[in-house]
Amino acid sequence: MSAADAPAIETEGLTKRYGETVAVSDLTMAVERGTVYGFLGPNGAGKTTTMRMLTTLTKPTAGTARVAGHSIADRESVTPHIGYLPEEPPIYDELTGREQLEYAAGLRDMPADTADERIASLLERFDLRADANKRIEDYSKGMRQKVGVIQAVLHEPAVAFLDEPTSGLDPRAARTMRDTIADLADREMTVFLSTHILPVVDELADEIGVLHGGELVAEGDPERLKSRAETGDARSLEDAFLEITREHGEGELGQERAAE
Numbered sequence: 001m002s003a004a005d006a007p008a009i010e011t012e013g014l015t016k017r018y019g020e021t022v023a024v025s026d027l028t029m030a031v032e033r034g035t036v037y038g039f040l041g042p043n044g045a046g047k048t049t050t051m052r053m054l055t056t057l058t059k060p061t062a063g064t065a066r067v068a069g070h071s072i073a074d075r076e077s078v079t080p081h082i083g084y085l086p087e088e089p090p091i092y093d094e095l096t097g098r099e100q101l102e103y104a105a106g107l108r109d110m111p112a113d114t115a116d117e118r119i120a121s122l123l124e125r126f127d128l129r130a131d132a133n134k135r136i137e138d139y140s141k142g143m144r145q146k147v148g149v150i151q152a153v154l155h156e157p158a159v160a161f162l163d164e165p166t167s168g169l170d171p172r173a174a175r176t177m178r179d180t181i182a183d184l185a186d187r188e189m190t191v192f193l194s195t196h197i198l199p200v201v202d203e204l205a206d207e208i209g210v211l212h213g214g215e216l217v218a219e220g221d222p223e224r225l226k227s228r229a230e231t232g233d234a235r236s237l238e239d240a241f242l243e244i245t246r247e248h249g250e251g252e253l254g255q256e257r258a259a260e
């Protein structure tokens with residue numbers, strides 16, 4: 001299969017251990033191009049660790065993955081095709097918002113006129129134009145988040161990894177963020193979206209994966225996850241999430257008890 005036809009993300013047996021802790025365990029999954037993948041899981045489930053492996057920031061202990069058709073072992077091949085919004089966006093307080101975005105565009109080797117156009121349009125979209133020439137140290141949390149989001153998608157990456165993209169955003173900005181994610185997917189980009197805000201996932205995700213204790217314990221489209229296997233009744237995504245993670249929590253407890 002050529003890189004152009006490959007899934008946006010494919011992992012096989014991806015595993016990360018920190019000493020005794022297995023943060024991600026034998027993760028095998030595929031994400032189709034041009035889709036929004038909602039990556040859910042309780043605190044400590046291994047979501048950030050997975051995203052850090054897929055964005056080449058940390059090396060797996062075992063297993064392999066390809067992102068946009070390129071092996072994550074080959075950092076230089078992968079990074080031009082991805083954007084990442086981590087929990088703490090990498091931005092410099094001493095720069096203005098515009099300078100930060102110009103710097104990010106420079107790192108991506110974007111031609112200056114394309115970069116200027118994209119920066120202007122995203123600043124406008126996120127209602128940040130009037131503050132673009134202020135230093136980031138004077139920004140609110142939400143304004144910093146907007147800069148982080150813009151720099152993650154500025155170069156129109158094939159795959160955008162977004163960790164809690166609506167964090168700190170007011171309702172209008174959160175709406176803009178959701179519209180932006182939908183736009184990216186409409187334009188054949190892939191969004192790997194991790195958030196605890198389940199209605200956002202319910203609205204946007206084509207496919208959802210639930211991680212628990214480092215393992216992928218459920219996967220499917222939102223309707224599938226919401227319908228009860230036994231009765232076929234619909235429930236909210238929150239109910240489904242709580243049930244899935246409770247079942248697996250109980251399973252682990254059961255195994256521990258069995259080992260006693």
Ligand SMILES: Nc1ncnc2c1ncn2[C@@H]1O[C@H](COP(=O)(O)OP(=O)(O)OP(=O)(O)O)[C@@H](O)[C@H]1O
Nearest residue numbers: 018021022023041042043044045046047048049050
């Ligand atoms: N650098 C590290 N060193 C040691 N343990 C780590 C490290 N990073 C993560 N872990 C452990 O790996 C597990 C998974 O953590 P991770 O941050 O990936 O979870 P998460 O799903 O992103 O959680 P949250 O929703 O709270 O952000 C946790 O048990 C965590 O303590």
